[in-house]
Amino acid sequence: MSGVAEVNTNYLAEMAESTVAVGYKQTEVGLIPEDWEVVPIGSLCTIFGRIGFRGYTKADIVEQDQGVLSISPSNILQGTLDFDHCTYISWSKYHESPEIQIFNGDVLLVKTGSTYGKVGLVSSLEREATLNPQVVVLKKVKCPSPLLSYVMQFELVQNQIEETIVGGAIPTLSQKAVANYLVPIPKKHDEQAAIANALSDVDALISVLEKLISKKQAIKTATMQQLLTGRTRLPQFSLREDGSKKGYEPSELGEIPEDWDAVKMEELAKIQRGASPRPIDNPIWFERNSTVGWLRISDVSKTNKYLTETTQSLSELGIANSRFVAKNNLVMSICATVGKPIITKKDLCIHDGFVVLNGLSVDQDYMYYILKELEDEWGKQGQTGSQMNLNTELINGTHVAIPQNAAEQTAIANILSDMDKEIQALKQRLNKTKSIKQGMMQELLTGRTRLI
Incomplete structure (x- = not known):
């Protein structure tokens, strides 16, 4: 023992x-x-999909006014639908499969491809629609449709999706597997409706914030186009000393204000390309505790205007073999994510995928917005090799419009900066609201918090 x-x-x-x-x-x-x-999902609804003879080919695709909407994975966001980019198929294919004709109140699930598991509630459909073969529809729903949509998005179901997905290059869910997923649900319809309504209210707020952000961004874009070209003048800079209105004059950029200049970028700063130690994967170049960052394209891609952190830091040897950029400098990416500017808020080094604008002779924030205005254009002009890139010759030779009065540069930059801050505050509120929604789903869809 x-x-x-x-x-x-x-x-x-x-x-x-x-x-x-x-x-x-x-x-x-x-x-x-x-x-x-x-209960299994299959007890709450019936699942239909476009399979076998009901699939369609390119010959079935028609113009918008000649057929019906075919909903594909790209139309399904997480919880909602978007119809900005649509495919339309013939009426004959629509009538061939009545069970997969789509109506408001249906719930859609992506069953095939890289975005499997995405869920969308059909709630504002205004025309006839059917399914792409990569999507299934949950119909004849025996609980509030919004509730079923939230249940399908919930991690409990998403985890079951991950466990039952099959296929290698083309991941696929079987309708039988989906029907067998187990979910908890209130027995009382009133409680089902209360949960759906609470989560729908949060989704409505998220939608309002997303639309407001989109509107503010559009206004900012239009404002940049007006202010950075001088087509719209700020009142305090629009008049001559005698009180008459300032005019315009021709330039390499077309007509610009008479007290502005069209200047090549090489005249505004010394534009220098970065440098990389070789081989770049050698650990001797890096030091975790160093205060000097190593700027990567991924760092810039996730940054708005000001860069405060980098994923990696360089050793003294790495710094000696790179191009050092002190904080509070203007840097721009010239490969992969082409033409994106950022203002550094820490000491760092840049590799040859970036340029730094040293000795800038104009307002830094104004120049930042000039570069933002050029970003899309430079993305089109970049030389293509293994990846898109810009060369310094192209950048140096680019003309930009600059107010002669430094105070006007600053005033324009301040207006655009204020708009950026407002948009950023809205994005932070949106992210917080989305986090709140996730917490609410965890509480309400498990019954930890009861509404009735």
Whole structure:
């Protein structure tokens, strides 16, 4: 005898049950309220898809006014639908499969391809529609359709999707597997509706914020086009000393204000390309605790205007073999993510995928917005090799419009900076609201928080 008693399994089961909170029960999907039930998705709806003879070919694709909308994975966002880019198929293919004709209240699920698992609730469809073969539809829904949509988006179902996905290059879900996913749900319709309504209210706020951000960004874009070309003048700079209105004059950029100049960028700064130590993967170039960052394209891609952190830092040897850029300098990417400017807020080094504008003779923020205005154009002009890139000759020879009065440069930059701050604040609020929604789903869809 070892002196260690064997624990009775019945005793362990009783102990586990005794830890369950009053009013809750342990189930195969976790702890849920006693008056909820665990059911397969297939008991809440019927799942249909376009398979076999009901698929379609390029010959079935028609112009918008000659057929019906075919909803594809690209039209399905997380929880909603977007119809900016659509495919249309013939009426004959639409009538061939009545069970996959789409109506408001249906729930869509991407079953095939890289975006499998995306879910969309059909709620504002205004024309006839059917399915792409990569999508299935959940119809004849026996609970509020929004609730089923949220359940399908919930991590409990998404985890089951990951467990049942098959295929290598083309991941695929079977409709049978989807129908067998287990989910907890209230038995009372009133509670089902209350949960759906609470989450729908948060989604409505998210939608309002997204539309507001889009509107503010469009206004900013239009404002940049007007102010950075001088087509619209700020009142305090629009008049001559005698009170008459300032005019325009021809330039390499077309007509610009009479007190502005069309200047090549090489006249405004010394534009220098970065340099990389070789071979770049040698650990001797890097030091985790160094205060000098190593700027990567990925760092710039996720940065708005000011760069405060880098993923990697360089050793003294790495710094000596790179191009050092002190903080508060203007840097622009010239490969991969072409033409994106940032203002550095830490000391760092740049490789040859960037240029730095040293000794800038105009307002830095004004120049930042000039570069932002050029970003799309430079993305089209970049030389293509293994990846898109710009050369310094092209940058140096580019003309830009510059107010002669430094105060006007600053005033224009301040207006655009204020607009950026407003947009950024809205984005932060949007992200916070999305986080709140995720927390609400965790609480409401498991019954941890009860609304009724």
